[in-house]
Amino acid sequence: MAFLVSSTCPECGAPTKHHEGALTFKCQYCASVLRMQAEGMTLKYIIPARLDEKAAALAIKKLLVNRKITPVTKVKKVTVIYDPFWNLRGMLFYLVAGDGKAEISAKTWFHSFQANETFLPSFTSLGIQSQVLELEHYDAEKFPKSAVLLPTTLIEKDALKAAKKAATAAMDMDGKRPGFSDLKMVGEKLSIIYYPVISVVCEGETGYHTIMVDGVNGNLLAEEAGRIETQGIGESDTVAVPPKLITHRCPNCGHNLKDGDFDLTFHCGECRRLWMLKDNDYASIKINAIRPMERGGAYIPFWRFKLEISSGEGSDVISKIGDRAKIMKGVGFKLRNEDPERDITFYVPAIVTRNASGLLSLAIRINIFQKDLPPSDGEAMPDGEAFGLSLAEEEAREMLEPLVFAVTGRIDAKMIAFYNNIQIEVKKSDIVWYPVSFEKDMLVDRYHEYHFPKRWLDTDVY
Ligand SMILES: [Zn+2]
Ligand SMILES: [Zn+2]
Structure with missing residues (x-):
């Protein structure tokens, strides 16, 4: 799993990269240790479309010729749609007792699934290819006016339930009902990733057709007769701006603290104090x-x-x-x-x-x-x-x-x-x-x- 997020270093202004969900990391350019004030918020990311309108129209034409889908002659409208997915990682512990045995299966789990359940029902997971893509923090202010942002219909609480159900199904391979079973998800983190889908309305001899392609690789996702317009919701998001990035320093002596990806505690090498991140601040422990x-x-x-x-x-x-x-x-x-x-x-x-x-x-x-x-x-x-x-x-x-x-x-x-x-x-x-x-x-x-x-x-x- 290799989701990387790009940000701008507040110290030197250079673009910098960090692991998705990391709380502290080093700027690759100036080596400042930075801290993401992201506690208590659901992080939202966007994978920008790689195909622009022209490239999308071209991809569609090629697709139509190759697949002989429909006799289409004209591309009428190209829309970039951002489709939300929940992205989860965490540890799973599945407990089973009965039939003469008691066991626990443990694994670290990654799972992505639809956060909008109505759009493109067959596009169920981000799959392997997205893992090498770079994410950007979603910022409502920078979101292009011409693009469509789909709402999250599966709220976080229900997303966790759905994930637990999927995890249980994945663990419970033989499908037997033992006397006792329970699944615990421990240390799980959920974030939203907006994935680009390009919708192209085409006109042909038999009328309109709407074709949806993957906004990253141009692969065909769906093709339907008719002119389908997807309505967005503009700024649906409670978190419209990315979390703030600040320098990571000991609140007691000002000495630089070490970076530690997902760590919540930090020892100051100078004054020997121990800090724990709490409510986006440092608490002495x-x-x-x-x-x-x-x-x-x-x-x-x-x-x-x-x-x-x-x-x-x-x-x-x-x-x-x-x-x-x-x-x-x-x-x-x-x-x-x-x-x-x-x-x-x-x-x-x-x-x-x-x-x-x-x-x-x-x-x-x-x-x-x-x-x-x-x-x-x-x-x-x-x-x-x-x-x-x-x-x-x-x-x-x-x-x-x-x-x-x-x-x-x-x-x-x-x-x-x-x-x-x-x-x-x-x-x-x-x-x-x-x-x-x-x-x-x-x-x-x-x-x-x-x-x-x-x-x-x-x-x-x-
Ligand atoms: Zn920097
Ligand atoms: Zn200190």
């Missing part, structure tokens, strides 16, 4: 780190949740480590050295990665043992680099159910009933930095003696 077992290495951000797990009315509430025997398989061995009176604590990796299944494996390993991990002394991050946090708290909460399900591992009828009504309440949450050591391309969690590939944490979810 406390550094909680777990003491490393050896010097060097790196830190991975996790959301740490204290939980109460229950399942509908009258069910036991599981909140202490000792309670876990009630729902967990092989609990004696895994929790043998832990104080049964300690609160159940779950760690969710605060990263949207390209390797959702790797991330899940890492999280299962840490959560299954419920170890009491010692806090580091002091406020500053101990030496070592820190991975950026790219999964917001609300999204991390979505991953609790898959994790509870994964560490439980039971598939008896009683547990299936439990999963079907599961309620997970967060009593306390914070961010904690988890120490790992480097070993070539592997990272090592010394607390759990767990080696895993560094690429599991790759965040290039473009």
